[in-house]
Amino acid sequence: MNLSVLSSAAVAAALGGHFTLTLLYNVGLKPTAIVGRLEAFALLPKWHFFAPHPGIHNLYLLYRDVFPDGTVGNWTMLHGMDRFKSPSSCVWNPTKRLRKTLFDLITSLQMESEDEGRRHLIKLSAPYLLLIHHVSSIPRPTGAIATQFLIMQSHIDQPAHPIFTSELHPL
Amino acid sequence: MTELFTTPDEAIRAVLFIAALGVSLSLVEDMHRSDVFAPAGLLSWTVLRITSQPSRPRPLWQVLDRVFAPAPFAWTMRLALTSSLGLATALLYLPRASTIIATLTAAVFGWLLLLNCRTVFGLDGAHHMHMVVFGSSTLFFLAPAGSLASGLCVVFIAAQAVLAYTASGVVKLLGPMWRRGEAVTAIMSTCIYGRAWLWRFLEARPAAAFAACWSVIIFECCFLLTLVAGPGLLQALLVLGVLFHGAVSVFMGLNGFFVIFVATYPAVVYLNQLITDHGFLS
Numbered sequence: 263m264n265l266s267v268l269s270s271a272a273v274a275a276a277l278g279g280h281f282t283l284t285l286l287y288n289v290g291l292k293p294t295a296i297v298g299r300l301e302a303f304a305l306l307p308k309w310h311f312f313a314p315h316p317g318i319h320n321l322y323l324l325y326r327d328v329f330p331d332g333t334v335g336n337w338t339m340l341h342g343m344d345r346f347k348s349p350s351s352c353v354w355n356p357t358k359r360l361r362k363t364l365f366d367l368i369t370s371l372q373m374e375s376e377d378e379g380r381r382h383l384i385k386l387s388a389p390y391l392l393l394i395h396h397v398s399s400i401p402r403p404t405g406a407i408a409t410q411f412l413i414m415q416s417h418i419d420q421p422a423h424p425i426f427t428s429e430l431h432p433l
Numbered sequence: 434m435t436e437l438f439t440t441p442d443e444a445i446r447a448v449l450f451i452a453a454l455g456v457s458l459s460l461v462e463d464m465h466r467s468d469v470f471a472p473a474g475l476l477s478w479t480v481l482r483i484t485s486q487p488s489r490p491r492p493l494w495q496v497l498d499r500v501f502a503p504a505p506f507a508w509t510m511r512l513a514l515t516s517s518l519g520l521a522t523a524l525l526y527l528p529r530a531s532t533i534i535a536t537l538t539a540a541v542f543g544w545l546l547l548l549n550c551r552t553v554f555g556l557d558g559a560h561h562m563h564m565v566v567f568g569s570s571t572l573f574f575l576a577p578a579g580s581l582a583s584g585l586c587v588v589f590i591a592a593q594a595v596l597a598y599t600a601s602g603v604v605k606l607l608g609p610m611w612r613r614g615e616a617v618t619a620i621m622s623t624c625i626y627g628r629a630w631l632w633r634f635l636e637a638r639p640a641a642a643f644a645a646c647w648s649v650i651i652f653e654c655c656f657l658l659t660l661v662a663g664p665g666l667l668q669a670l671l672v673l674g675v676l677f678h679g680a681v682s683v684f685m686g687l688n689g690f691f692v693i694f695v696a697t698y699p700a701v702v703y704l705n706q707l708i709t710d711h712g713f714l715s
């Protein structure tokens with residue numbers, strides 16, 4: 263068997279296998295060991311794009327600090343999540359990674375908090391740890407001793423309401 | 434169009450040229466907001482190294498721990514940008530320098546893989562299509578020139594593109610908000626993917642909103658026809674695809690999707706010709 267036949271067979275097996283798994287994954291295949299492994303490295307694309315249920319809410323990340331005398335600061339919104347994109351975002355959109363990351367973290371946190379079996383582990387989850395670490399690392403006036411974050415949700419032209427509040431974490 | 438992209442080599446080079454420009458744009462945007470990857474950023478490795486450790490093999494994790502330190506990671510971004518810009522340049526001016534093109538393609542794929550190893554958060558469909566394109570292009574250059582394997586790499590890119598549109602269209606068809614013609618209006622109401630003026634326009638015109646939803650569903654489902662369409666229909670579907678992604682880019686800010694999905698079209702043309710010209714249908 264020559265090199266061309268061997269390489270063709272190997273490439274056909276690899277690409278055919280990946281395509282089949284992608285197809286099954288997109289029709290709702292239950293995670294198996296191999297799918298789980300590929301999922302952990304984001305190697306299986308989900309081609310659903312805003313379907314079947316598109317995200318229709320605005321999500322906001324806010325935080326507030328606690329001071330030594332017990333006073334609590336005002337909630338402060340992060341990353342301008344209440345603002346629409348600039349018109350130039352069709353060609354230059356450097357905030358899209360930040361916005362998509364925030365969206366992914368918040369929706370993952372929401373799913374974890376709604377999962378009865380995992381709710382008690384939420385403070386160990388990646389989204390919670392990433393958000394509290396980020397919030398704790400924001401430059402702030404000296405004196406704050408603890409911080410907490412809040413996730414709020416709204417629909418356009420409607421008041422926002424809280425959907426998740428973290429515990430207070432020492433700074 | 435029927436005379437274009439008749440060989441895997443022609444098709445893959447056209448795909449890679451457009452995709453390299455797309456990756457370059459994405460990298461420049463990421464470098465502009467590199468605070469996302471900083472130790473205090475939302476994708477801080479300080480946290481991700483703890484939360485992702487159990488799912489990574491130990492030797493790989495040790496390498497990642499070094500690479501994702503702030504300074505080395507910044508260098509990987511610069512290296513990836515140099516590679517993607519170099520790739521686009523080489524494809525234009527050094528088309529016979531296959532070794533250089535192959536090396537630069539593999540370097541860009543390496544960067545994309547590295548990002549996958551760091552996190553699953555913040556990765557969008559454009560990133561996944563970049564993975565498909567650069568992964569199969571790397572395999573293309575590893576395979577013997579003119580072999581069946583090289584043709585399969587181009588077919589894979591086209592098949593993933595067709596699957597992406599078709600799966601997305603079918604899943605939208607299953608979504609009540611899409612069927613009722615409310616989904617586009619709802620998406621336009623969000624700050625992350627919408628435009629307030631377009632939301633107001635569609636909110637006041639339910640017929641236009643309904644038409645917008647069903648245009649997307651019908652176009653995405655019909656993209657499957659690119660496999661078997663004659664030249665006229667194929668051209669029409671691809672022009673519609675460019676207009677669709679142009680609209681998505683303007684209204685939703687998803688500029689990366691425009692470049693990478695349009696980049697797959699030469700592969701789609703190649704697969705169409707493979708099916709229609711070689712009598713697979715007869």
